Amino acid sequence: MVVCILAVLLIAGLTLCEYVFHRDLGVDTLIFQQRTIDSDSPVRPAPISAATLVLVGSALLMTIFEFGVPVAQLLALTGSFLGVLAVTGYVFQIKTLYAIGTSTAISVEMAVMAAVLGLAVLFARPELGLAGILSSSNVGGVVARRLMPFGIGFPFLLVLLAYVLQLVRLGRTPLSGIIFLFLGIVLFTAPILWTAGLLYRTDKKRERAERHLAAQYAVATLISGSNRVHEVAQPILDEICMTIGWDSGAIWEFASTGNLTRIASFNNAASDDRGTPLTTVSLEEPVWQSGAAIFPIRVQGTTVGLVECRNEKKPPRDEEVIQVMEAIAAQIGQFVERKRSDREIRRVNRDLRDREDQLHAANKELEAFSYSVSHDLRAPIRHISGFVQLLARRSGNALDDQGRRYLHIISNSCAKMGELVDDLLSFSRMGRADMLRGRVDLNGIVRQIIDELAPAASGRTVQWTIGTLPEVIGDSAMLRIVLTNYISNAIKYTQKQDNPAIEIGSSTDANSEFVIFVKDNGAGFDMKYAAKLFGVFQRLHRDDEFEGTGIGLATARRIISRHGGRTWAEAALEQGATFYFSLPQSQEQLSNADIKTDSVGRR
Numbered sequence: 001m002v003v004c005i006l007a008v009l010l011i012a013g014l015t016l017c018e019y020v021f022h023r024d025l026g027v028d029t030l031i032f033q034q035r036t037i038d039s040d041s042p043v044r045p046a047p048i049s050a051a052t053l054v055l056v057g058s059a060l061l062m063t064i065f066e067f068g069v070p071v072a073q074l075l076a077l078t079g080s081f082l083g084v085l086a087v088t089g090y091v092f093q094i095k096t097l098y099a100i101g102t103s104t105a106i107s108v109e110m111a112v113m114a115a116v117l118g119l120a121v122l123f124a125r126p127e128l129g130l131a132g133i134l135s136s137s138n139v140g141g142v143v144a145r146r147l148m149p150f151g152i153g154f155p156f157l158l159v160l161l162a163y164v165l166q167l168v169r170l171g172r173t174p175l176s177g178i179i180f181l182f183l184g185i186v187l188f189t190a191p192i193l194w195t196a197g198l199l200y201r202t203d204k205k206r207e208r209a210e211r212h213l214a215a216q217y218a219v220a221t222l223i224s225g226s227n228r229v230h231e232v233a234q235p236i237l238d239e240i241c242m243t244i245g246w247d248s249g250a251i252w253e254f255a256s257t258g259n260l261t262r263i264a265s266f267n268n269a270a271s272d273d274r275g276t277p278l279t280t281v282s283l284e285e286p287v288w289q290s291g292a293a294i295f296p297i298r299v300q301g302t303t304v305g306l307v308e309c310r311n312e313k314k315p316p317r318d319e320e321v322i323q324v325m326e327a328i329a330a331q332i333g334q335f336v337e338r339k340r341s342d343r344e345i346r347r348v349n350r351d352l353r354d355r356e357d358q359l360h361a362a363n364k365e366l367e368a369f370s371y372s373v374s375h376d377l378r379a380p381i382r383h384i385s386g387f388v389q390l391l392a393r394r395s396g397n398a399l400d401d402q403g404r405r406y407l408h409i410i411s412n413s414c415a416k417m418g419e420l421v422d423d424l425l426s427f428s429r430m431g432r433a434d435m436l437r438g439r440v441d442l443n444g445i446v447r448q449i450i451d452e453l454a455p456a457a458s459g460r461t462v463q464w465t466i467g468t469l470p471e472v473i474g475d476s477a478m479l480r481i482v483l484t485n486y487i488s489n490a491i492k493y494t495q496k497q498d499n500p501a502i503e504i505g506s507s508t509d510a511n512s513e514f515v516i517f518v519k520d521n522g523a524g525f526d527m528k529y530a531a532k533l534f535g536v537f538q539r540l541h542r543d544d545e546f547e548g549t550g551i552g553l554a555t556a557r558r559i560i561s562r563h564g565g566r567t568w569a570e571a572a573l574e575q576g577a578t579f580y581f582s583l584p585q586s587q588e589q590l591s592n593a594d595i596k597t598d599s600v601g602r603r
Contacts, residue, residue, distance in 0.1 A: 005061050012045070012053035019047045019103065048082055048098065048106040052114035055079035059121045070129035073122050077130065080118025085182070086111035133196050138203040144196035148189065212324040215243040219328050223335045229253075232335075233264035237307075240328060241266040244321060246309040253305045260306070286326060288317045295322075295329040299337045307332070377421050385414035435475040435562060442469035442516065445480050446504055449487050456491050460500055467505035470514045472583045478559045485552035486518040486579050493522035493577070513565065513582040521576040533569055556581065 018025050045053075056079040062072035086106045089097025099105035106114075126135040134144050218239045226232035233251045241249045248267040252260045284303065286295045291314030297305035307329050388410050396404060446466060472479070487504070494500035503519040525533075534557040557567045560581045571577030 002061070002064065005057050005064075008053055009057045009061070012050040012057065015045050015050040016047065016054065018044065019050070019100075044104065046104040046106040046110070047100050048086060049104075049110050049114070052079040052082045052106075052110075052118070055082070056114060056117050056121055059118070060124075063121060063124045066125075069125055073125075073129045073131060076118045076121035078118075080115045080122065083111045083114030083116075083118060087115065130193070130197075133193075133200040136200060136203075138200060138207075141196070141200065143199060144192060147192045147196075208320070211243050211245075212320070215240055215324065216327055216331070218243065219331050223331060226335075228339065229332070229336055230263055236328075236332065237264040237266045240307070240325075241309065244309075244324065245311070247312045249307070249309040251305065251307055254303070263305075286322055288322065290314060293322070293325065295325045297329050297333045297336070299333050299340070304333070304336060377417070381414050381417050381421065385411060385418070388414065435478065437473055437475060440472050440474050440476045440479055442472060442479070442483070442506075445476070445483055446487070449480070449484050453484075453488055453491055456488065457500075460495070462491070462494070463499065463501040465501070465503040465505075467503075469504070469506050469516060472514055474563050474583060475559075478562075482556040482559050482581060483516075483518075485556045486581075489552065489579070490518050490520040490522065493524075494520050495522075497522060508585070509582070512585045514585055515580055515582045517578050517580045519576065519578040524571040524573050524575050524577045526573050527571060530569055530571070534567055553579075 014025055017023070055075045059072040059074075059076035059079065062068050062075075086098035087108065089095065090108050090111070095105065098111065123131045123135070125131060133141055134148070135141060219236050222232045222235050222239070237249050237251050240246065246266070250262050250266070251264040253263050255261045284296060284298075286293065291312065292308065292310045295307045295309075296303045297307065307325065309325070388407055392404070392407050392411075396407070399407070446469060450464065450466075487502070490502045491500075494502065499521075501521045504517070505519075506514060506516045509515055534553045553567075560567050560583070564584045565582040567579075567581045569577060569579045
């Protein structure tokens with residue numbers, strides 16, 4: 001068929017050259033060996049016939065090879081238009097429309113064939129170009145199909161009416177009517193076709209964008225309902241290929257060995273028999289070549305997989321499709337990253353729970369051990385102290401001064417050991433005792449503690465500065481222990497000062513906490529040792545300087561920690577110290593707590 005088309009194009013083209021350049025190339029002698037009797041012109045096809053054959057033949061050839069289909073449709077439409085024009089000339093007996101000068105006129109049969117053949121070539125590819133607009137089901141196609149009959153028929157009827165009027169000698173010349181006819185057709189149909197084309201292109205873009213958005217939404221929906229990428233890879237690939245229009249595809253994953261493993265396939269896609277994708281693919285940017293496209297799946301800057309898609313028609317690079325596929329690959333990458341993070345979080349939480357359980361068990365064992373040791377030491381200490389006293393009463397006169405001094409040291413050591421055991425038991429109980437939460441008036445507790453500790457400050461004039469303390473939620477007895485430790489330490493460490501001063505106050509910080517402090521101008525300490533202050537048996541002064549067991553502040557920290565607060569201290573050597581503890585504020589707890597009042601500040 002292609003050979004026949006080329007032959008027709010050659011003959012018709014040479015015939016047009018004969019008419020244009022007024023030369024006889026003898027093309028007519030290839031078929032006809034005689035000339036007409038009453039004409040000097042060769043027996044050759046009419047120029048209009050040759051023009052329509054060139055136009056329609058070129059359009060048909062371009063359509064077959066899918067080269068410039070919109071241009072081919074325009075050529076076919078022009079050829080059909082010439083045929084209709086010639087038929088109209090025969091209808092209205094206007095020779096100018098079907099013959100040029102004295103040249104051969106196009107026959108009616110040839111004119112009808114040109115008109116029909118042009119339309120046939122125009123609709124040979126109904127999905128493309130002007131034919132696509134006219135045959136589409138969207139708004140543009142509907143508008144074109146409804147308005148085209150009016151655009152062509154209405155002017156034709158007007159001219160027919162004018163021709164009839166001319167026959168009855170009421171109109172102008174037929175040529176003017178024909179000119180009016182075709183000008184009217186052009187004027188009517190051109191806006192219609194332009195509007196239809198605009199609507200068609202807009203609707204096509206909308207449909208394409210909707211498909212792309214539908215693909216992204218479907219991928220997001222599939223991802224949201226899955227736990228592993230392997231479970232959702234196949235439905236994702238199916239959705240991508242069917243919605244966007246890929247003929248085949250595959251999703252690849254980088255295994256732990258670094259090799260690519262296919263985890264999903266659409267339409268039995270494979271780049272080669274070994275089952276590996278394109279070897280020339282970039283692992284960082286999308287690649288589009290020879291109808292195949294590959295899009296990397298990246299997680300935190302690292303390529304973990306590939307999405308490979310193929311189109312048998314080998315379309316040119318489409319940036320819009322690339323953007324959509326990159327977005328889908330990014331969705332998959334975010335899904336993989338999120339699942340990795342979830343697994344890591346679960347692992348860390350599991351480790352934290354295990355460590356918490358181990359720490360809880362160790363603390364339980366330590367508390368039990370401390371309680372057991374402290375409880376078991378009380379009896380031996382009492383025995384030692386008792387026997388020392390008996391020995392002093394019975395044989396004290398028989399001992400020399402050195403011996404009596406030994407007994408005195410043993411007795412004092414037993415007393416010291418008893419204090420340590422009592423403090424250790426108290427510290428151990430603070431971790432196990434139930435908390436009786438309620439409203440606590442710290443002002444009343446502080447006044448009682450100062451009265452109770454007055455004998456420790458006898459012989460000295462302590463300057464007390466006591467601010468207004470808040471009402472807090474907590475265990476009154478436990479908070480009393482904390483304040484007793486803080487205030488007794490302030491009294492103890494100011495005993496060498498000529499003018500001891502102690503200040504007790506509170507403030508509110510940005511973390512919505514009540515902060516209570518006890519400040520003194522006593523011995524102070526070096527801040528580089530501050531981390532040791534609240535540890536068990538940790539002391540910064542010798543016993544001959546200031547007495548103590550080193551458990552009071554550790555007990556205070558344990559109590560405040562159970563209340564959800566913090567403990568810390570600030571000081572300078574020989575310039576005093578300030579000890580703080582914080583308690584959380586809770587207006588809801590203050591308003592809802594049961595109010596119980598007793599004589600020691602617990603409510």
